[in-house]
Amino acid sequence: MEISEPIPNRKEILDVGHLQRCFDSLKQLGYRLVGPTLENGAIVYDELTSINDLPIGWTDVQEGATYRLKKRDDAAFFGYAVGPHSWKKYFLPSARRLWRAEREENGFRIIDEKEEITKLALIGVRACELHAIAIQDKVFLEGTYVDPYYKAQRENVFIVALNCSVAGGTCFCVSMKSGPKATSGFDLALTEVLEKDRHYFVVEVGSEKGEA
Numbered sequence: 001m002e003i004s005e006p007i008p009n010r011k012e013i014l015d016v017g018h019l020q021r022c023f024d025s026l027k028q029l030g031y032r033l034v035g036p037t038l039e040n041g042a043i044v045y046d047e048l049t050s051i052n053d054l055p056i057g058w059t060d061v062q063e064g065a066t067y068r069l070k071k072r073d074d075a076a077f078f079g080y081a082v083g084p085h086s087w088k089k090y091f092l093p094s095a096r097r098l099w100r101a102e103r104e105e106n107g108f109r110i111i112d113e114k115e116e117i118t119k120l121a122l123i124g125v126r127a128c129e130l131h132a133i134a135i136q137d138k139v140f141l142e143g144t145y146v147d148p149y150y151k152a153q154r155e156n157v158f159i160v161a162l163n164c165s166v167a168g169g170t171c172f173c174v175s176m177k178s179g180p181k182a183t184s185g186f187d188l189a190l191t192e193v194l195e196k197d198r199h200y201f202v203v204e205v206g207s208e209k210g211e212a
Contacts, residue, residue, distance in 0.1 A: 010205035014190075016077070019201065020051045022160075026121040031158055034090060035123030036083060041069060043083040045090075048123060055080060062168035075199065078192050081168030082126050090120055091136060091153055115149055121158040128171075130161060130185040131178040158209060161186035186210070 014022070023033060033048040036055055043055050059072050060080045072079050101108045125133075140150040164173070164180035173180055182189045187210035191202040205211045 010211065012203045012205075014201040014203050016199040016201065019077070023048070023051060023123075026158065029119075031119045031121035033121050033123060035160075036078065036080070038069070042067070043069070043080050045083065045085045045087065051077065054078070059166060060168065062170050064170065066169075074194055076192060076194055078124055078162050078190075079166055081164070081166050081171055082128065087122060087125065087129055087133060088136065090122065091133075091150055091157070092140075096149070115152065117152045117156050119156045119158075120153075121160065123160045124162045125159050125182075125186065126162060126164055127180055127182040128173045128176070128178045130159070130182055131176075133159075134185055159186045159188075159206075161189040161206070163189060163191040165192060182206075
């Protein structure tokens with residue numbers, strides 16, 4: 001699978017009030033939205049129904065052996081560093097039923113399970129996470145044996161990346177050259193900007209799917 005490169009000079013301004021329209025458009029295209037939300041004292045990845053499910057006005061404090069949430073003094077939608085969850089489970093579920101057996105008169109027969117692929121829109125993927133997904137792609141798509149389930153699911157994922165504006169105490173993207181800006185592997189990339197009298201996103205198009 002080829003990793004998409006940003007389309008030159010394709011940047012737009014999106015007022016924060018229009019973000020819900022983007023969510024609605026993705027839903028109309030059949031995507032299930034997954035992104036950051038608050039749960040049990042952490043910012044985790046789960047299904048989103050609207051922008052109100054985002055961790056608006058919250059940040060996280062991360063240091064060695066420390067993770068806690070803290071209220072911000074603004075209404076940032078994505079004002080936190082990378083959370084404790086990984087996107088991997090949306091590409092490779094921890095459990096899948098590959099086949100089932102049905103008893104017959106003289107034994108049983110094996111029936112292959114039909115793979116169920118869900119169209120997913122991943123919201124708020126950070127640059128370091130894009131690098132991790134690229135490594136997954138290399139392992140499961142570029143080797144001698146291609147994983148058919150991973151390939152099918154990967155082709156049905158729309159990625160909305162988010163350029164980091166907050167660094168955690170345990171972040172290391174600069175030293176690993178994996179951030180804080182997303183440079184490839186996304187369909188759309190957002191940069192959240194909070195000014196005194198305006199809140200908006202700079203949107204960068206990263207693929208033909210994103211341009212559409």
